[in-house]
Amino acid sequence: MAYFKKSPWIIHYDATSCNGCDIEVLAxxxxxxxxxxxxxxxxxxxxHADIFLVTGAVNxxxxxxxxxxxxxxxxxxxxxxxxxxxxxxGIFRECYNVLGGPDSVIPVDIYVPGCAARPExxxxxxxxxxxxxxxxxxxxxxxxxxxxxxxxx
Amino acid sequence: MSVRLISxxxxxxxxPLIGGLISGIDRRITARMQGRFGPPxxxxxxxxxxxxxxxxxxxxxxxxxxxxxxxxxxxxxxxLLFAGQDLLLFIFSLTLxxxxxxxxxxxxSSPYSLVGAQxxxxxxxxxxxxxxxxxxxxxxxxGSFWVSKIIVHPVLLIKLLPGIFLGFFxxxxxxxxxxxxxxxTSHHGHQELxxxxxxxxxxxxxxxxxxxxxxxxxxxxAFVYLFFAATPWLGALAVVVCYFLEILIDNVFARAKWxxxxxxxWLVAAVLGFGNVAVLYLLKGF
Numbered sequence: 001m002a003y004f005k006k007s008p009w010i011i012h013y014d015a016t017s018c019n020g021c022d023i024e025v026l027a028x029x030x031x032x033x034x035x036x037x038x039x040x041x042x043x044x045x046x047x048h049a050d051i052f053l054v055t056g057a058v059n060x061x062x063x064x065x066x067x068x069x070x071x072x073x074x075x076x077x078x079x080x081x082x083x084x085x086x087x088x089x090g091i092f093r094e095c096y097n098v099l100g101g102p103d104s105v106i107p108v109d110i111y112v113p114g115c116a117a118r119p120e121x122x123x124x125x126x127x128x129x130x131x132x133x134x135x136x137x138x139x140x141x142x143x144x145x146x147x148x149x150x151x152x153x
Numbered sequence: 154m155s156v157r158l159i160s161x162x163x164x165x166x167x168x169p170l171i172g173g174l175i176s177g178i179d180r181r182i183t184a185r186m187q188g189r190f191g192p193p194x195x196x197x198x199x200x201x202x203x204x205x206x207x208x209x210x211x212x213x214x215x216x217x218x219x220x221x222x223x224x225x226x227x228x229x230x231x232x233l234l235f236a237g238q239d240l241l242l243f244i245f246s247l248t249l250x251x252x253x254x255x256x257x258x259x260x261x262s263s264p265y266s267l268v269g270a271q272x273x274x275x276x277x278x279x280x281x282x283x284x285x286x287x288x289x290x291x292x293x294x295x296g297s298f299w300v301s302k303i304i305v306h307p308v309l310l311i312k313l314l315p316g317i318f319l320g321f322f323x324x325x326x327x328x329x330x331x332x333x334x335x336x337x338t339s340h341h342g343h344q345e346l347x348x349x350x351x352x353x354x355x356x357x358x359x360x361x362x363x364x365x366x367x368x369x370x371x372x373x374x375a376f377v378y379l380f381f382a383a384t385p386w387l388g389a390l391a392v393v394v395c396y397f398l399e400i401l402i403d404n405v406f407a408r409a410k411w412x413x414x415x416x417x418x419w420l421v422a423a424v425l426g427f428g429n430v431a432v433l434y435l436l437k438g439f
Contacts, residue, residue, distance in 0.1 A: 003206070006199040034189040036180075039196050045347045047210060047355040050203075074208035074355045137206060 172367025
């Protein structure tokens, strides 16, 4: 068994969020929700993280940052868009500088809508991302096996 | 096989298990102190097992080689201590291990990693005098640098070395990477330094750093036990109390600046360390 389900480490990036969703993300770490119960840690370092949590829409200024963080994370990794702005651009969608949600720059696995998204919804999103992490891990393992088989032949 | 070899080998096998368990209990107690429930006790093992399955991303080609040597020398130092070898050799080997860790962080070459490495150098400068005073004091009290001789010394060493014990407890906070002296690798929650020394290490290399820290925790607590070796139950109690106090200190204090860390550890080394050595000198008249 892979232990991705038991130890998901998160990196949280505020793209252009109004901080509403960010406060809810951090609320999940407080004693009331205490996500560390499930081994979830807010790392702040893309190289240690398994799950990338983006809040807010992506604009011209930060699209490179979002892409950079995603690229620096080691495989397997999952991306969660938290809040309606991250899902679709929200009320900022029509702004001249807004590209839309993070899915306009990187592949997003889970969408957690809400304005602001509730901590329960965020935790549920992370739990769903765990299944995806596990699947990606198995796919990676399978690909490596196949690669080895081809190399052996 | 001799007893020493068995002791050293059982350290290699069991120390990570004990160290990981201690780390799990540490996280649980920390959570309770903060009014949270906390992760399962086996959480550190889940973390390390997961890290081993992750991709090993690197910034520079050879950076992970230094981590291999760091782990190797940490294990070697612990083996020296548990095999009852020379205390000085143990200290120098441990220093070499931290040098490899610092080199690894310099090799990582991100600004956070570099700041972490420089802070770690300062911390090494801070705690090293006290560790050396401890070795000297053990020699003066027992007439030997050999751990195998120190451990069978009939006198309860804490009675002769109270200053050294307090000084060592002070630098234990640095060695266990606890707040207020977690300058070089911050906790996950405190992110101004990202993760300092370990910033550039991902997956299996990070797992190795974690395991090395478990080994370190075990032999540092074994070092605490040396002060009470004449009465084993008191030694076990002292180890538990010391570690609990470290967790408490970790939760009570905010992080200090490096100036405070270096100056205070040198002050502690000068007053408690050197003072104790001086008193022993006057009493025993070497």
